[in-house]
Amino acid sequence: MADDASLVHDRTSQLLEELDPGTVPVEEFRSRQYDLGLAWVGFPEGYGGLGLPPGLQREADRRLGEAGAQGPGAREFFGLTMAGPTVVTHGSDELRERLLRKTFTGQVSWCQLFSEPGAGSDLASLTTRAELDGDEWIVRGQKVWTSYAHTAQYGILLARTDPEASKHRGISYFICPMDAPGVTVRPLFDMTGAHTFNEVFLDDVHLPAAGMVGAPGDGWSLAKVTLGNERVSLSGAGSLWGMGPTANDLVDAVRSGGGATDPLVRQRIARVWAEGELLRLLRLRTVSAAVSGVAPGPEASVRKALADEHGQHVMALARDLAGARGTLAESGPVGPRPADGSGTEGSRWPDALWSYGFLFAPALTIGGGTSEVQRNIIAERTLGLPHDPPA
Secondary structure, eight states: OHHHHHHHHHHHHHHHHHOOTTTSOHHHHHHHHHHTTOSSTTSOBTTTBOSSOGGGHHHHHHHHHHTTOOOOOGGGHHIIIIIHHHHHHHSOHHHHHHHHHHHHHTSSOEEEEOOBTTBSSSGGGOOOEEEEETTEEEEEEEEOSOTTTTTOSEEEEEEESOTTSOTTTSEEEEEEETTSTTEEEEEEEOTTSOEEEEEEEEEEEEEEGGGEESSTTOHHHHHHHHHHHHHHHHTSSSTTTTSSOOHHHHHHHHHHTTOOOOHHHHHHHHHHHHHHHHHHHHHHHHHHHHHTTOOOOHHHHHHHHHHHHHHHHHHHHHHHHHGGGGGSTTOOSSSOOOTTOOSOTTOSSOHHHHHHHHHHGGGGGTTTSOHHHHHHHIIIIISOOOOOOOO
């Protein structure tokens, strides 16, 4: 393990000696990072990795971030955390060569074509069909709540290829170009006023046979791997699915604003801080498991169920601390604003993001698997409780 850590340390030092992340283009820096095996250190050599325990990625990312390397944004989430790991594990060499580097460098982005109007929580009930015609699959169906479908170049797609098989066994996993003829993307606006979600219509979309990941019927097992990685990624300590203000940011903002004297408010602040610490410790357990080569399991559902509600608690408290101005689009949680009006004093997050976070927070316990689904997974797979009887 020490030798593995030393290799990651040396490769990271080499990267920073060769390129200054503050001056070279992001794509160039990430391309060299990929070549040195620091894109996903747990991936095989030649595909952005070093074949090492994936937990070692955190140290490389920490050093690169401190040196000024630009981290991934929301648009890159699905490619880095779901599409990439699935393609490298189960995709063909052709798919790996064609997609992994471009995914990491940001040349292509991804979306997840899983949920349907009648198959959200019960994803295995999906009705999108793919029928083999020669060396092509023809896909017909509809997907919904597809984040970033309007900007993605590719989608990871689940479709039913064997309607006679049981619902979990007749599903296959495809890579779908989002500019393919027959793909129509329509926006769904949420109450933040932002356009992140979409509905996607698939009308006689022709996909090459080589675009299938794994074998026909492998879709459900591959989807479980993808969703497991998603839950790990979505269960970070941040309140906007790992990308927004945290409990520590809120505590810093309260402190910079002169503190809180109301004992009930102080108790709420202490509670969200304690929740954040609990999630941090759970994340360390997940990282330890990853270092040992253990795939994401039910513990990812534990963390996601707790993290989603924690994010809502953080944002609700920020709104209450802000008082009446908490309803304004440019309000922050507490404290005087700087003279330049750039954000709440003491907080590294601009005021608008706190307000956006409060409006977006109800989505946390729905997206990526509802809290009810996560608790069913915990009950059945961790506690060994009986399955719900069929309706």
